[in-house]
Structures are given as structure tokens and as C-alpha cells.
Amino acid sequence: MTDLAQTATGAPANEAEANARRRAQVRRSLARRNRAETRFKMLGLGSVLAAMAFVAILFGNILSNGLPAFWQFTLETEITFDPEVINVPDRPVRQAGQSDADYQAEMLGWQRRLAMVNWNRLLIAGVESAMAEDGVTTEIDARSAQSIIDSGARFVLRDMVIADPSIIGQTRRLNLLLSADGDNWAKEKLSRNLPDERQQLSRPARDVIDALMESGSVHRSFAWHIFTNVDSRSSPASAGLAGAFMGSFYMMLVVLLLAVPIGVASAIYLEEFAPKNRVTDLIEVNINNLAAVPSIVFGLLGAAVFINIFHLPLSAPLVGGLVLTLMTLPTVIIATRSSLRAVPPSLRQAALGIGASKTQMVFHHVLPVTYPGILTASILGVAQALGETAPLLLIGMNAFVANIPATPLDQSAALPVQIYLWQGNENRNFFEERTFAAIIVLLALMILLNALAIWLRSRLERKA
Amino acid sequence: MNATNNSGPMGGNRIVPSAPASAASAVSRISAKDVTVHYGEKQAIFGVSMEVPEKSVTAFIGPSGCGKSTFLRCFNRMNDTIEGCKVGGKITIDGEDIYDPSLDVVELRARVGMVFQKPNPFPKSIYDNIAYGPRIHGLVKNKAETDELVESSLKKAGLWKEVHDRLDAPGTGLSGGQQQRLCIARTIATGPEVILMDEPCSALDPIATSIVEDLIHELKEQYTIIIVTHSMQQAARVSQKTAFFHLGKLIEYGETEQIFVNPKEKQTEAYITGRIG
Ligand SMILES: Nc1ncnc2c1ncn2[C@@H]1O[C@H](COP(=O)(O)OP(=O)(O)OP(=O)(O)O)[C@@H](O)[C@H]1O
Numbered sequence: 198m199t200d201l202a203q204t205a206t207g208a209p210a211n212e213a214e215a216n217a218r219r220r221a222q223v224r225r226s227l228a229r230r231n232r233a234e235t236r237f238k239m240l241g242l243g244s245v246l247a248a249m250a251f252v253a254i255l256f257g258n259i260l261s262n263g264l265p266a267f268w269q270f271t272l273e274t275e276i277t278f279d280p281e282v283i284n285v286p287d288r289p290v291r292q293a294g295q296s297d298a299d300y301q302a303e304m305l306g307w308q309r310r311l312a313m314v315n316w317n318r319l320l321i322a323g324v325e326s327a328m329a330e331d332g333v334t335t336e337i338d339a340r341s342a343q344s345i346i347d348s349g350a351r352f353v354l355r356d357m358v359i360a361d362p363s364i365i366g367q368t369r370r371l372n373l374l375l376s377a378d379g380d381n382w383a384k385e386k387l388s389r390n391l392p393d394e395r396q397q398l399s400r401p402a403r404d405v406i407d408a409l410m411e412s413g414s415v416h417r418s419f420a421w422h423i424f425t426n427v428d429s430r431s432s433p434a435s436a437g438l439a440g441a442f443m444g445s446f447y448m449m450l451v452v453l454l455l456a457v458p459i460g461v462a463s464a465i466y467l468e469e470f471a472p473k474n475r476v477t478d479l480i481e482v483n484i485n486n487l488a489a490v491p492s493i494v495f496g497l498l499g500a501a502v503f504i505n506i507f508h509l510p511l512s513a514p515l516v517g518g519l520v521l522t523l524m525t526l527p528t529v530i531i532a533t534r535s536s537l538r539a540v541p542p543s544l545r546q547a548a549l550g551i552g553a554s555k556t557q558m559v560f561h562h563v564l565p566v567t568y569p570g571i572l573t574a575s576i577l578g579v580a581q582a583l584g585e586t587a588p589l590l591l592i593g594m595n596a597f598v599a600n601i602p603a604t605p606l607d608q609s610a611a612l613p614v615q616i617y618l619w620q621g622n623e624n625r626n627f628f629e630e631r632t633f634a635a636i637i638v639l640l641a642l643m644i645l646l647n648a649l650a651i652w653l654r655s656r657l658e659r660k661a
Numbered sequence: 662m663n664a665t666n667n668s669g670p671m672g673g674n675r676i677v678p679s680a681p682a683s684a685a686s687a688v689s690r691i692s693a694k695d696v697t698v699h700y701g702e703k704q705a706i707f708g709v710s711m712e713v714p715e716k717s718v719t720a721f722i723g724p725s726g727c728g729k730s731t732f733l734r735c736f737n738r739m740n741d742t743i744e745g746c747k748v749g750g751k752i753t754i755d756g757e758d759i760y761d762p763s764l765d766v767v768e769l770r771a772r773v774g775m776v777f778q779k780p781n782p783f784p785k786s787i788y789d790n791i792a793y794g795p796r797i798h799g800l801v802k803n804k805a806e807t808d809e810l811v812e813s814s815l816k817k818a819g820l821w822k823e824v825h826d827r828l829d830a831p832g833t834g835l836s837g838g839q840q841q842r843l844c845i846a847r848t849i850a851t852g853p854e855v856i857l858m859d860e861p862c863s864a865l866d867p868i869a870t871s872i873v874e875d876l877i878h879e880l881k882e883q884y885t886i887i888i889v890t891h892s893m894q895q896a897a898r899v900s901q902k903t904a905f906f907h908l909g910k911l912i913e914y915g916e917t918e919q920i921f922v923n924p925k926e927k928q929t930e931a932y933i934t935g936r937i938g
């Protein structure tokens with residue numbers, strides 16, 4: 198080979214040289230490419246880490262601010278259901294031959310009598326008995342004593358009597374919620390050095406709380422009422438999310454029942470059956486544009502159409518659900534169409550090839566393989582709607598509503614709006630924590646929904 | 662370019678426009694006349710006419726892009742599903758115009774089954790893959806009938822032995838060759854008269870290919886088969902008739918042996934000897 202290279206006018210030698218040059222060139226460019234790759238990997242890793250750090254900061258902040266709200270201070274004390282204070286006749290018993298309406302009227306009259314009872318006297322007596330039990334001797338006036346306990350406790354006592362009138366005359370050991378001011382003081386949210394006139398509780402009330410905390414009668418308990426009570430202005434300490442939760446629940450139900458079937462059906466029609474022409478192109482463009490419309494515009498539309506034209510009630514979850522449906526529809530349509538488009542043509546050919554009609558092809562073969570995609574898209578759409586606030590403000594869902602809606606047509610609050618309302622509450626000291634607690638509940642629901650989407654997806658994919 | 666069927670004795674037999682009366686032993690069931698296909702503005706098939714004999718295998722050969730698949734798809738109107746595709750001319754099966762507007766294409770596709778290049782079983786169980794067609798066409802009334810049809814179809818496709826104990830397993834979990842035989846069984850199950858096959862072995866290894874070829878050999882006792890293939894050996898092995906296409910035109914059509922041994926047209930000879938392709 199070597200002598201051949203010399204004899205044949207050096208051509209092979211040149212060739213070897215050229216090969217070596219080419220290899221060197223490739224090696225140089227390879228080094229450059231590897232550097233670029235490393236750089237890109239580092240950048241990617243960096244941005245993932247940054248994103249994770251932001252999420253960690255966000256969650257850390259929310260949890261550290263909101264979790265304490267789930268434990269509120271309570272006063273454990275003996276309450277005597279004093280018959281002199283609860284001066285009401287016996288609970289009416291249904292007489293033989295009494296009509297339903299008569300009995301109801303009598304029952305209502307009895308409950309009205311109960312509502313007029315001065316329950317505060319029992320609460321003040323309760324504070325005093327706790328002090329006596331623990332040997333706290335601070336002088337305390339009735340008003341200060343009353344300010345320690347949440348005013349919602351009145352209804353707790355009243356409901357106990359309604360449930361079981363024989364309790365009158367007996368003594369029960371109860372865990373009563375401290376008032377918002379009392380809770381603030383116990384959680385040391387106010388500086389203890391502030392002068393009296395800038396404190397929300399009187400000096401005796403503060404001293405009694407401190408003393409009872411020392412002796413253990415005032416202690417933290419898990420605040421179950423956040424999940425079972427509705428919002429309240431008069432007794433903020435016992436305000437809860439139940440009303441807002443049910444409102445959001447009804448809205449999600451409306452969205453699920455309307456946006457998902459309508460969205461999926463329109464997507465199937467547009468993608469599989471509609472002729473491809475100007476009109477369908479126009480519709481496609483408009484759907485894409487709708488997806489980009491700010492949500493507050495949907496709120497305006499909802500107010501104009503559902504409330505002004507169709508005269509549906511203000512603040513009703515049905516209207517909220519309809520508005521959110523409008524907002525979610527384009528998302529569902531677009532996601533469904535793209536999963537339909539991702540179905541390989543070979544599957545369609547297989548179905549048509551053995552004589553399936555177009556409808557059979559779509560419903561027997563194409564749709565089943567797109568279920569996971571459609572499902573995920575629907576759940577994510579619903580989750581997005583769950584967190585939407587702006588359009589709800591425009592249809593009156595920011596009104597203060599103090600009951601749990603029994604139907605989607607009742608007035609109601611909604612979770613994100615509740616966050617907004619609590620955030621704006623004037624009792625900042627108490628409600629800041631509360632706001633974060635509501636955010637935790639909302640986020641937990643979202644995470645739950647997303648987890649459901651992931652779980653359903655993997656299940657359906659395994660089956661397919 | 663008007664080719665006709667001709668089942669006369671081999672050797673030196675030329676394709677002539679009118680077949681001799683003595684050659685009428687095989688009845689022509691499928692006949693195409695002046696078929697043209699356009700994809701939008703572009704014409705893919707230029708006036709092709711041919712008679713496909715019953716219960717035999719007819720092979721379509723020709724260089725890539727010459728229109729074999731396009732022409733094949735005319736026989737079960739799969740071209741209808743392609744946006745912008747227009748078919749002209751006339752195709753009849755048993756004298757019935759399959760492009761007649763009153764004819765239901767769904768019924769046609771039950772009569773003219775198709776096997777595709779890439780095995781495409783449904784993402785369902787083996788059993789359901791086969792039972793689906795008969796069910797939608799109302800060919801089976803109860804479970805027992807369905808079971809029977811599934812078994813007989815799988816047996817005809819030579820797959821029964823391999824899968825009889827796992828009919829509930831997904832069809833997509835079979836090997837490539839088994840999947841293709843499953844697709845053939847699926848087609849057979851709807852009781853077609855004609856089976857179209859578009860390069861059914863191109864995704865298979867040589868062993869699976871020879872199994873499918875044997876299967877085609879048996880199936881021709883019962884069905885009229887048209888097969889598109891890129892393998893000249895395959896055409897020679899399985900088919901009785903061969904049609905050679907080039908640039909959308911039917912160049913030559915005749916007995917397979919004659920086409921390979923003694924091609925009439927220069928272009929056919931050039932393709933067979935490997936000079937175009
Ligand atoms: N869906 C389509 N839209 C537009 N043109 C098409 C379409 N399908 C095929 N064609 C064109 O029609 C001509 C014939 O294509 P066809 O697929 O029938 O060829 P073929 O002989 O089957 O080729 P191959 O052997 O590669 O499968 C080609 O020029 C191709 O580009």
C-alpha cells in the first residue's frame with residue numbers, strides 16, 4: 198500500500214491527508230456541538246430548578262401563613278343551661294289531628310322564643326366558671342367577658358337546646374371558640390406593648406385570656422367549623438367555607454354537565470363530519486380567538502345575557518356555572534380536536550376498510566383512544582374554571598351570602614370570591630391568616646382534580 | 662391499452678383486446694373501464710381498463726408512485742375518504758356499478774375487504790378485532806355464532822393455533838406477522854367476495870412473509886384477491902395474473918408467467934430486469 202502511494206503520483210497519500218484533515222474538522226465541530234449541548238442542558242436544568250424554587254417559595258409561604266388558621270383558640274368551660282335565662286315553654290309536641298301547617302307554625306313560634314333568649318348571659322357565666330375553676334381572680338366586667346367568646350357561640354347553644362330541650366337545667370362541658378380579637382391576642386398577632394386605646398380587647402379581657410391560657414382552659418383546637426360553617430360578619434371567628442364550597446361545587450357541576458358534552462360534541466362534529474370550507478374555517482378561527490378572550494369579558498356577557506335577558510337570579514351558581522361554561526368551552530373544543538387529530542389514520546382506515554360507517558368509525562374506534570386526552574382536558578378546564586374569579590364578580594357572586602345553597606339557583610358565594618372577600622375584610626389581623634387558609638382549601642381541591650386527571654388517564658391508557 | 666383476462670395455455674400467449682372464446686373458463690367478476698383518478702389538479706391514474714378473474718390472485722406491480730395503491734383503492738372506494746380525490750370511469754363487480762350513487766359504500770366495503778400495508782389491528786382484544794365487522798353488519802345473532810365465526814376466521818387465516826388460548830389479549834400485542842394475519846382474519850370474517858391487499862408483507866420478515874403467501878395461496882380457492890407488491894418474486898409466487906403500471910398507466914396485463922418470462926412491452930421488460938424502479 199505504501200509503495201503504491203508513492204508510485205501512483207502521491208494521490209493516495211493526498212487522500213490520507215484529506216481524510217485526516219476531515220476527521221480533525223469533525224472533531225473540532227464535535228467539541229463545539231458538545232459544548233452547545235452542555236450549555237443547553239445546564240440552562241434547562243437551571244430553569245427547572247428556578248421554577249421549582251418559585252413553587253417551593255409560593256407553597257411555603259401559603260402553608261406557613263395559612264396552616265395556623267386551621268387551629269383556633271377555644272375556651273373549655275362548663276355551661277349551665279339555666280332555666281331562668283332560657284325561659285321558654287316546652288317544645289311543642291305534635292297533637293293527634295293537628296295539621297302539618299299548624300304544627301310547623303307552632304314549632305316556628307317556639308324557635309322564635311328561643312332566639313330571643315339572652316344566650317350571652319350563659320356565655321359570660323361560662324367565662325366566670327372557667328375563671329373560678331382555674332382560680333383566676335381578675336376583676337372582669339360583663340362586656341369584657343363577653344368579648345372573649347365568639348358571638349357565634351350563641352347559636353351553638355341555641356341549636357343544642359333545639360336538638361334536645363331536656364338539656365335545660367343541666368350543665369355541659371363545652372369547647373367554645375374564642376372571638377376573633379381573642380384569637381388574635383392568644384396568637385400574639387398584636388404587640389403586647391401597644392397602649393390600651395390601640396388594643397382591640399379591654400385590659401381585663403386580655404389578662405383573663407392570658408391567665409386561662411396559662412392554666413390550659415384556653416387552648417388550640419382543630420377548627421372543623423371552617424369546613425362546616427358559612428361565612429359570617431357578626432362572628433368572624435366561626436366563619437367558614439361551606440357556603441363557598443357548595444357554590445363552587447354547583448358551578449363545577451354545571452360546567453361538567455354543559456361544557457364537556459357540548460365541547461366534545463362540537464369538536465367531533467368539526468373535526469370528523471363538518472365539510473372543510475370557508476364557514477368551518479371561520480368557526481375554527483373564532484373558537485381559537487374565544488380561548489384568548491379575557492375571562493372578565495365572559496362575566497360581562499353573562500350579566501347581559503343570563504341576568505338581563507333571561508332574568509336568572511343574581512349570585513346564583515347556575516349563572517356562574519353558565520359563564521364559566523362559556524369560558525371553558527373553547528379549551529375543551531381545542532383540546533378534543535387536537536387529540537382527535539392525533540389518532541393515526543391507519544385506525545380510521547381499518548374501521549372504514551371493513552365497512553364501518555363514519556359514525557361507527559368515530560364512536561367505536563377513534564373516540565375510545567382519545568378518552569384519556571379528552572378527559573384530562575376536561576378536568577383541567579374544570580380546574581381552571583374553579584379558580585376563576587373575575588367573571589363571578591360581575592354576576593353578583595361577591596355578595597355576602599350567609600347560607601349554604603340548597604340548589605344551583607340559590608344565592609351563593611364561591612371559593613375564589615370568598616378568598617377575595619376575606620382578603621378585603623377590615624379585620625386584617627384575623628382574616629389574613631384566614632385568606633391563606635381559604636387559598637389552601639382551593640389549591641387542595643385543584644391538586645385533587647389534577648391528580649384525578651392523571652389517575653384516570655393512566656387507568657384509561659392501561660386499558661387501551 | 663385495453664387488457665383482458667386470458668386464461669388460455671401458457672407460453673407465447675399474447676394479450677389481445679378480445680379474448681378467444683376458448684379462454685372463457687374464468688368468469689370476470691370485476692371489470693374496470695377507463696378509470697381515471699385525480700388528486701385535486703394532479704392526475705394519478707390515466708384511463709385504466711382491466712378485467713379481474715374470479716377466485717384467483719391478481720398482482721399489481723410497478724415502480725413507486727405509479728398509482729398501484731390509488732388504483733387498488735378504487736375497488737372498495739377508499740379513495741372517497743381522501744380529501745380532493747376524484748375517480749372517473751366505471752368499475753363493476755358482478756355487473757353492478759360500484760360508483761352508482763344509490764349503492765351504499767358501507768355494504769360495498771363488506772363485500773370488498775382490504776388489508777393494508779402496515780398491520781393495523783384495532784386496539785381491542787383479538788376476539789373483538791374479528792367479531793367487530795360481523796357484529797356491525799348483523800352477520801351474527803348471538804355469542805355462539807360469534808364464537809364460531811371468530812374461530813373459523815382465525816383458522817382460515819392460519820392463526821387459530823397460535824392465539825386460541827388468548828383471545829382476550831389485545832390484538833396489538835401480537836407479532837407483526839401475526840397482526841397481519843389477524844387483519845386478514847378480520848377481513849375474512851365479514852364474508853367478502855374480494856380481498857384487496859396493499860403490500861401486505863412489506864412490514865414482515867421473510868418467514869412471516871412466506872406464511873402470509875401460503876395463506877394467500879389457500880384463500881384464492883374462495884376469494885378473488887388483488888395484491889399490490891414490490892417484490893417481483895412474490896408476484897411470481899402467488900399470482901395468476903399480473904398487471905404492470907408505470908406513471909399512472911397500465912402498461913401490460915396478462916398471465917403472470919407470460920409477464921415475467923415473455924413480456925410484450927419494452928417498459929415491462931425494463932422493470933422486470935431491474936432497469937426502472
Ligand atoms: N392522498 C394523496 N394526495 C395527493 N396525491 C397522492 C395521494 N396519494 C397518492 N398520491 C399521488 O398519486 C400518485 C400515485 O400514488 P400511489 O400511492 O398510488 O403510488 P404507489 O404505486 O402505490 O406507490 P408505492 O409503491 O410507493 O406505494 C403519486 O404520484 C402520489 O404522489
Ligand SMILES: [Mg+2]
Nearest residue numbers: 729730731859
Ligand atoms: Mg402504495
